[in-house]
Amino acid sequence: MMRIPLAAMIGLFFTALYFLGAIFAGWIAPYGMAEIVGDSWEPWSATHLLGTDSIGRDLLSRMIFGGQTTIFVAAAATVLSFTLGSSLGFLAAVRGGWVDQLLSRGVDLVMSIPSLISALVVLSVMPVTLPILILVMGLLDATRVFRLSRAVAVDITVMDYVEAARLRGERQLWIIFREILPNALSPLIAEMGLRFIFMVLFISTLSFLGLGIQPPLADWGGIVKENKEGIVYGIPAALIPAFAIATLAISVNLVADWVLTRTTSLKGGRGG
Amino acid sequence: MVHPVIKLVAQRLALGLLLLLAASVLIFVGTQILPGDVAQSILGQSATPESLANLRAELGLNDPPVTRYFNWLLAAMQGDLGTALTNGQDIAQAMGKRLGNTLFLAATAAVIAVPLAILLGLIAVRYQGRWPDKVISTVTLATVSVPEFLLGYILVYLLSVKLRLFPSLATIYDTMSLGEKLYAISMPTLVLVLVVLGHMMRMTRAAILNVMQSAYVETAELKGLRPFTIIARHAFPNAIAPVVNVVMLNLAYLVVGVVVVEVVFVYPGMGQYLVDHVSKRDVPVVQACGLVFAAVYIGLNILADVISILANPRLRHPK
Numbered sequence: 001m002m003r004i005p006l007a008a009m010i011g012l013f014f015t016a017l018y019f020l021g022a023i024f025a026g027w028i029a030p031y032g033m034a035e036i037v038g039d040s041w042e043p044w045s046a047t048h049l050l051g052t053d054s055i056g057r058d059l060l061s062r063m064i065f066g067g068q069t070t071i072f073v074a075a076a077a078t079v080l081s082f083t084l085g086s087s088l089g090f091l092a093a094v095r096g097g098w099v100d101q102l103l104s105r106g107v108d109l110v111m112s113i114p115s116l117i118s119a120l121v122v123l124s125v126m127p128v129t130l131p132i133l134i135l136v137m138g139l140l141d142a143t144r145v146f147r148l149s150r151a152v153a154v155d156i157t158v159m160d161y162v163e164a165a166r167l168r169g170e171r172q173l174w175i176i177f178r179e180i181l182p183n184a185l186s187p188l189i190a191e192m193g194l195r196f197i198f199m200v201l202f203i204s205t206l207s208f209l210g211l212g213i214q215p216p217l218a219d220w221g222g223i224v225k226e227n228k229e230g231i232v233y234g235i236p237a238a239l240i241p242a243f244a245i246a247t248l249a250i251s252v253n254l255v256a257d258w259v260l261t262r263t264t265s266l267k268g269g270r271g272g
Numbered sequence: 273m274v275h276p277v278i279k280l281v282a283q284r285l286a287l288g289l290l291l292l293l294a295a296s297v298l299i300f301v302g303t304q305i306l307p308g309d310v311a312q313s314i315l316g317q318s319a320t321p322e323s324l325a326n327l328r329a330e331l332g333l334n335d336p337p338v339t340r341y342f343n344w345l346l347a348a349m350q351g352d353l354g355t356a357l358t359n360g361q362d363i364a365q366a367m368g369k370r371l372g373n374t375l376f377l378a379a380t381a382a383v384i385a386v387p388l389a390i391l392l393g394l395i396a397v398r399y400q401g402r403w404p405d406k407v408i409s410t411v412t413l414a415t416v417s418v419p420e421f422l423l424g425y426i427l428v429y430l431l432s433v434k435l436r437l438f439p440s441l442a443t444i445y446d447t448m449s450l451g452e453k454l455y456a457i458s459m460p461t462l463v464l465v466l467v468v469l470g471h472m473m474r475m476t477r478a479a480i481l482n483v484m485q486s487a488y489v490e491t492a493e494l495k496g497l498r499p500f501t502i503i504a505r506h507a508f509p510n511a512i513a514p515v516v517n518v519v520m521l522n523l524a525y526l527v528v529g530v531v532v533v534e535v536v537f538v539y540p541g542m543g544q545y546l547v548d549h550v551s552k553r554d555v556p557v558v559q560a561c562g563l564v565f566a567a568v569y570i571g572l573n574i575l576a577d578v579i580s581i582l583a584n585p586r587l588r589h590p591k
Contacts, residue, residue, distance in 0.1 A: 109294050112573070113566045114528040117546075121302045124550040124558040201419045205532055208421045209547050224422060231429050239429060242422035249417040 004258070011254025018067060018248050025068040029061040053227055053237055063240060066218035073134055073213065074199035080138030081199075082192060085145025090176045090184075092146070093153035104150070107143045115140045116205065123211050133212060137202055141195060148191055152184045159183075186259065193256030197249045204245060220245055277588060280581050288574035292567055296348075299562040300341050303555050344559070353560040356549070363560045367545065371564065374534070374541035377457055378526050381464035385526075386519055389469050393476030393515075394508070397484065398499055409477075412470035420529050424463045424536035432459065441538050460537045467529050472522045479514035483507045513580040520576030524569045531565075 004012070021028060053059050092100040110118070119136055126132050156162060162179050170178075200220075206212030207221030215222065220241035227238035347354065353363040392412075396405045415423065432439065439456060483489065484507050492502045508515075531543030538544070542561060549557040581587055 109291065109298060112291050112295050112570050113298065113562070114524070114569055116528050116531060117562055117565045117569075118298075118302070120531075120546060120550045121299055121558055121562045124553055124555060125303050197417075205419055205421065208419075209532070209535060210551055211547070221419075221421075224425065228425060231425055232433060236429060238425050239422070242418055242426055245422065246414070246418045250413075253417070 007254050008258035011251040011258065014247055014251035015255055018071065018244075018251075021064055022068040022071040025064045029058075029064040031058040031061040051237060053223070059223075059237055059240065062218045062223055063220075063244060066220045066223050066241070067244065069213055069217055069219040070200055070203060070221070073130065073137075073203050073219075074196055076134045077137040077141065077199045077203070078192060078196045080134060081141035081145050081195060082188070084138065085142035086149040086184075086188060087176075088142070089146040089149030090153045090180055092150050093157050094172055094176055094180070100150075103146070107146050110140070110143045111147075115202070119202075119206065120209075120211065123206075128211060128214060130213070133203065133206070137199060141199065141202075145188075145191070145195065149184060149188060152187055153180050156180050156183050190256045190260040193252045193259070197252050200245060200248060204241070277581060280587065281578050284574055284577045284581070288570055292570050295566040295570065296345060296563055297341065299559055299566065300344060302562075303559055348560070348563060353563075354556040356554055356557050363557055367542065367560065367564070370540060370542050370545050373539065374530055374543065376453070377460055377534075377539065377541060378464070378523075378530055380454065380457060381461045381468070381526060382523055384461065385465045385468050385472065385522075388465070389472035389519075389522075390476055390515065392469070392473045393480060394500075394503055396473065396477045397480045397507075398503055400481070408473065412473050415466045416470035416474075420463060420467050420532045421536050423466060424460070424533060427459060427463060427466075428536075431462075457537075457539070460533045460539055463533050463536070464526060464529055468522045468526050471525065472518055475518040475521075476511075476515050479518060480507050480511045482514070483511045486510070513583045516579045516583060517576050520572050520579070524572040527565060527568050527572070 051059050053062055088103055092103045118140055122136055123132075126136070157180065162175060165175050165179050203212050203219065204221030204224075207219050208225050210225060213219040213222055215226075223241050224238045227235070230237050231239075344354070351364055353367065355361060356363055356366065392408050396408045399405045418426070439459065480503065484503075489502060489506055492506045497505075530541065531546060533539070534541045534543035535547055542564065546558065546561040546565070549561070
């Protein structure tokens with residue numbers, strides 16, 4: 001029976017809470033996303049638990065729907081970056097030679113420009129829509145995943161069992177999916193948590209700059225942008241997303257940490 | 273025979289130039305040869321064919337892409353970054369002062385953050401696993417878990433609105449004295465310091481802890497030296513190369529953090545210039561800003577490489 005440490009339990013609990021909130025946003029949210037239900041910046045009350053925003057929409061509902069958008073975009077971009085980054089990384093490690101050189105130097109080049117700057121450059125000519133945002137974020141982040149999965153896979157390709165599979169005459173795809181992938185999975189899953197958080201921060205930053213998710217769709221970065229004027233008058237509406245992002249980031253980190261330590265201890269001996 | 277260090281440094285510099293050249297290609301490709309047409313996406317779907325043709329001619333879109341790239345690159349190397357589409361101003365001129373402002377902000381933050389991060393890293397290692405280490409680690413974990421712009425607003429809420437200590441907007445003019453300027457940028461500086469401090473301190477701590485496992489540190493311990501002397505005299509000099517790398521990586525990170533922080537505090541720097549013109553779809557300005565940011569970023573990374581080469585005594589004094 002596996003024991004889950006307390007920190008990881010807390011992390012799992014809050015991560016699950018956020019994801020459930022995102023999936024069932026339509027049922028949980030007390031009001032509609034763009035429904036104007038009161039005056040601007042009403043204080044916290046029984047009818048509006050977190051008060052209202054700059055134009056009188058219920059802030060709790062905006063936060064729930066915003067979480068849905070933020071988490072959906074971040075998750076989609078993470079899936080894209082992992083699928084692309086790890087397949088190319090494994091391919092580079094298995095094939096070696098010019099394929100490896102070409103991919104690795106290409107990744108070096110993309111990483112030589114900060115990803116926020118690259119994203120801004122590309123978004124200056126592309127229409128800012130959800131699929132484009134996911135694509136841009138996923139592609140830029142795939143470079144980081146590529147580096148990690150290539151490094152992990154290079155260590156695995158020199159193992160005896162990979163050699164044995166090669167001598168058996170297995171095809172390259174078989175080696176990638178049946179020999180390397182199962183052995184590289186745990187560090188990749190831990191990394192996936194960190195990349196997901198990075199994506200949440202990335203999309204929030206873009207939305208805050210006005211170049212991410214466009215109104216009337218809500219998202220956490222956008223909520224800050226819409227309510228930032230209130231801060232000068234002492235209205236903390238813009239700070240609520242800070243709390244949401246920070247707790248989500250910390251809980252996912254706790255889970256990722258646990259996955260990583262659990263798998264490093266596995267190396268000593270399974271079932272121990 | 274050329275000293276091996278000079279050869280290595282020269283190689284690094286050449287590699288940096290090559291990388292910058294390749295990055296310029298990437299920035300150019302990113303804005304020009306995307307599906308569709310730049311002129312179309314600037315003017316939108318409702319544009320008339322005449323205005324599209326005019327804009328295409330103005331942007332030189334009728335030339336082949338390779339010609340356009342070399343025209344752009346050659347002009348940029350002579351300091352001519354073109355003119356902005358939105359107001360027809362010379363980009364290099366508009367950028368000059370803003371670049372100065374941005375570097376002023378980033379440098380102030382770096383001057384505070386670097387020594388502080390290294391000191392905190394040393395303290396965390398000295399009291400590893402005990403409360404000073406835990407307090408430092410928890411606080412820095414909290415600051416790196418929140419994006420820059422939110423950290424900015426939290427600090428504005430606490431320090432500017434509730435306590436009225438610092439100005440919530442960082443407006444600076446030429447006529448201000450240095451002291452006034454420093455006071456004006458106190459909030460953005462604080463945010464930048466907190467953001468990089470977390471990363472830098474954690475990486476410094478890891479780098480020194482790594483060195484602490486070496487045999488000579490154990491020897492020093494067995495000699496009976498005080499823990500802080502061991503760290504400062506034996507561990508730290510050997511951790512310089514990784515620590516310098518950490519510092520440089522974070523300074524490069526600072527360059528990006530500046531973009532967001534400038535928008536939060538309405539600071540007249542490069543970041544705000546870039547973001548403004550991305551939403552206006554002013555391609556020449558975005559390209560120029562992208563190039564400058566990439567140059568600074570690559571430059572700092574190369575500098576980190578060079579310093580860690582120079583910090584390695586085995587390379588400095590070859591057999």
